[in-house]
Amino acid sequence: MKSKDFEYIYNRVFHSAKRALNKLSMTIEEVDEKRGTIIASTKTSFFGWGEDVSLIFKDLGNKTSVVVQSSSPSQIITWGKNEVNEDQVLEGIYRDLKGL
Secondary structure (H helix, E strand, C coil), X not given: CEEEEECCCHHHHHHHHHHHHHHCCCEEEEEECCCCEEEEECCXXXXXXXXXXXXXXXXXXXXXXXXXXXXXXXXXXXXXXXXXXXXXXXXXXXXXXXXX
């Protein structure tokens, strides 16, 4: 699990996260903007059977906190794939917010 505070308002960060997940080819399974949650998943690949990725957003006024957790329900050993997913999601949100 990893978290990051972004110096942007809640709505902007929430929508940037959806764009970032799409750019990462993750499938968005559930979106609840009022509760501040997004549930996504990755596809099965050579490196894994697919991971579940959950994002939790907290409105802190002029900034927004995002917690990302990736888990592999079908695998015992993940070889660091969950940490990579978490880093990629947070970096993707950052890049989208910066217009990169």
